[in-house]
Amino acid sequence: MAKTRVPAVDGLFTMDAANPRLIGGKAPNGSYCFPKDLGGTDPYSPLGTIEAVELSSRGRIWSYTNSCYPPPPPFISRHEPFVPVTVAAVELDLEKMVVLGQVVDGFTVDDLSVGMEVELVLDTLYEDDEHEYLVWKWRPLAAGE
Amino acid sequence: MAKVEEVAILGVGMHQWGKWGRNFVEYGVVAARAALADANVDWKDIGFVSGANTVRCGYPGYVSGSTFAKALGFTGCQVASSYAACASGTTALSVARAQILAGVCDVALVVGADTTPKGFLAPNAGDRHDDPDWLRFRLVGATNPVYFALHARRRMALYGATKEDFAHVKVKNSRHGVHNPYARFTKEYTVEDIENSPTVSDPLRLLEICATSDGGAAIVVSSLEYARAHGHTNPVRVAGISLTTPTYPDTVLDLPYMASDSAAITAAPDDDFKVSIAKHVYEEAGVGPEDLSLAEVYDLSSALELDWYEHIGIAKKGEAELLLRAGETSIGGRIPVNPSGGLGAFGEAVPAQAIAQVCEMTWQLRGEAGKRQVEGAKVALSINQGLFGHGSSVIVKR
Numbered sequence: 001m002a003k004t005r006v007p008a009v010d011g012l013f014t015m016d017a018a019n020p021r022l023i024g025g026k027a028p029n030g031s032y033c034f035p036k037d038l039g040g041t042d043p044y045s046p047l048g049t050i051e052a053v054e055l056s057s058r059g060r061i062w063s064y065t066n067s068c069y070p071p072p073p074p075f076i077s078r079h080e081p082f083v084p085v086t087v088a089a090v091e092l093d094l095e096k097m098v099v100l101g102q103v104v105d106g107f108t109v110d111d112l113s114v115g116m117e118v119e120l121v122l123d124t125l126y127e128d129d130e131h132e133y134l135v136w137k138w139r140p141l142a143a144g145e
Numbered sequence: 146m147a148k149v150e151e152v153a154i155l156g157v158g159m160h161q162w163g164k165w166g167r168n169f170v171e172y173g174v175v176a177a178r179a180a181l182a183d184a185n186v187d188w189k190d191i192g193f194v195s196g197a198n199t200v201r202c203g204y205p206g207y208v209s210g211s212t213f214a215k216a217l218g219f220t221g222c223q224v225a226s227s228y229a230a231c232a233s234g235t236t237a238l239s240v241a242r243a244q245i246l247a248g249v250c251d252v253a254l255v256v257g258a259d260t261t262p263k264g265f266l267a268p269n270a271g272d273r274h275d276d277p278d279w280l281r282f283r284l285v286g287a288t289n290p291v292y293f294a295l296h297a298r299r300r301m302a303l304y305g306a307t308k309e310d311f312a313h314v315k316v317k318n319s320r321h322g323v324h325n326p327y328a329r330f331t332k333e334y335t336v337e338d339i340e341n342s343p344t345v346s347d348p349l350r351l352l353e354i355c356a357t358s359d360g361g362a363a364i365v366v367s368s369l370e371y372a373r374a375h376g377h378t379n380p381v382r383v384a385g386i387s388l389t390t391p392t393y394p395d396t397v398l399d400l401p402y403m404a405s406d407s408a409a410i411t412a413a414p415d416d417d418f419k420v421s422i423a424k425h426v427y428e429e430a431g432v433g434p435e436d437l438s439l440a441e442v443y444d445l446s447s448a449l450e451l452d453w454y455e456h457i458g459i460a461k462k463g464e465a466e467l468l469l470r471a472g473e474t475s476i477g478g479r480i481p482v483n484p485s486g487g488l489g490a491f492g493e494a495v496p497a498q499a500i501a502q503v504c505e506m507t508w509q510l511r512g513e514a515g516k517r518q519v520e521g522a523k524v525a526l527s528i529n530q531g532l533f534g535h536g537s538s539v540i541v542k543r
Contacts, residue, residue: 010274031409032409035429037275039402039406042407044252065348067346098405100281100287101285120444
């Protein structure tokens with residue numbers, strides 16, 4: 001039986017498999033933040049409701065690296081034995097902010113470069129007997145994609 | 146901003162850095178007694194104890210001021226305990242300075258000590274979905290070295306820094322640290338040693354990433370009047386302290402966040418966060434980068450030391466490598482950086498580290514640094530950053 005796909009943490013991204021988005025906050029003056037309730041406040045914005053908005057799903061790599069050793073808990077490794085986790089910080093053009101995320105399996109730091117275009121996808125963070133716990137990851141785009 | 150009033154550093158003391166797993170209080174007491182002896186001040190004359198907290202050693206670490214005071218013997222003095230991650234030591238010093246300048250006390254003791262577990266620093270246990278520190282570990286596996294490496298890679302992409310440059314920072318600091326009796330690592334490393342150590346987070350190798358250490362450091366500070374009245378005719382003085390927060394929008398992704406601020410509407414400030422930390426301390430002290438004899442900067446990774454050269458204004462943006470390659474930041478160079486050996490030689494004992502930086506600067510300005518002495522040192526700057534956006538910098542003068 002297929003496992004139920006659930007977000008690893010609620011409220012940070014949409015579960016639309018075809019076009020997933022990070023859920024950020026938008027202040028009354030238009031400044032963005034991520035996550036919506038933890039991303040800080042623009043002190044130059046008038047006070048008011050921080051609106052939930054879907055952030056851009058494409059951006060360019062600001063920097064990248066990997067974890068060659070298993071990160072400590074609460075990280076849960078998807079692969080046993082451990083496979084290095086590739087990580088990218090991605091600059092979103094519209095929001096003019098940088099968002100961190102894992103890079104999808106199959107890419108290592110040797111495949112990445114600063115300025116490379118990437119797209120947000122949903123992928124498995126870890127799983128148990130009944131659930132697949134999903135998280136956003138960055139997928140490098142091929143030329144022309 | 147006007148220049149800020151100074152306080153005197155009467156004494157400094159440290160417990161050696163290492164990995165013993167003993168009670169942090171023991172390290173703090175050794176450091177405190179060394180600082181008191183160095184100051185020639187009786188513990189019972191201390192009017193105020195300022196503790197820098199540790200979050201890894203249980204409740205006594207959260208109220209470190211009174212923990213240290215009890216271990217030294219309660220005298221009824223005033224006390225405070227501060228936590229600001231890596232900025233804890235500077236915060237504790239700033240509280241002591243404020244108490245002295247407010248007239249609450251004449252002479253104060255600042256103490257920080259830590260006992261650290263092996264391996265990566267990790268968040269507290271529990272499922273805490275509203276904690277950025279927990280989220281970055283769970284969702285991204287973003288350890289501290291991941292952030293160090295993101296900055297290192299960015300330096301390579303923007304300025305053409307090389308892995309070899311990064312290795313040379315560690316080589317330099319290990320060459321300095323050999324002469325420091327309080328350092329944990331006293332081996333002089335070669336570039337080959339570093340190249341042969343395993344990659345932790347590309348491009349950084351194991352020997353380029355600061356270890357977690359046990360250690361303790363303490364400072365006795367007083368009013369200038371008290372110093373004079375007690376025979377300290379030419380003490381090293383604290384001339385400036387910076388505890389600057391970022392200015393919105395901080396567009397540089399940093400620990401422990403998963404996103405930077407947004408510059409979509411409000412334009413980014415001219416000075417990024419780390420530059421603004423230095424700017425404030427220079428203003429308080431009434432000096433500039435050209436006045437520095439030496440600097441102690443937080444080399445959490447070898448590459449981060451190069452970033453600091455630019456943030457404190459001893460190199461232009463993108464030119465830190467030139468300074469390093471020319472040997473200008475080695476002892477004997479124009480502006481030695483981390484003559485103590487830095488975190489590369491110490492590892493990090495979080496609440497003690499910023500205090501240890503001040504200890505080193507004090508020895509340097511007194512001309513008591515032995516084989517790592519920077520000749521004629523008059524003005525020194527220490528700088529670091531506590532995670533969550535907590536600046537930390539001190540300037541001392543003599």
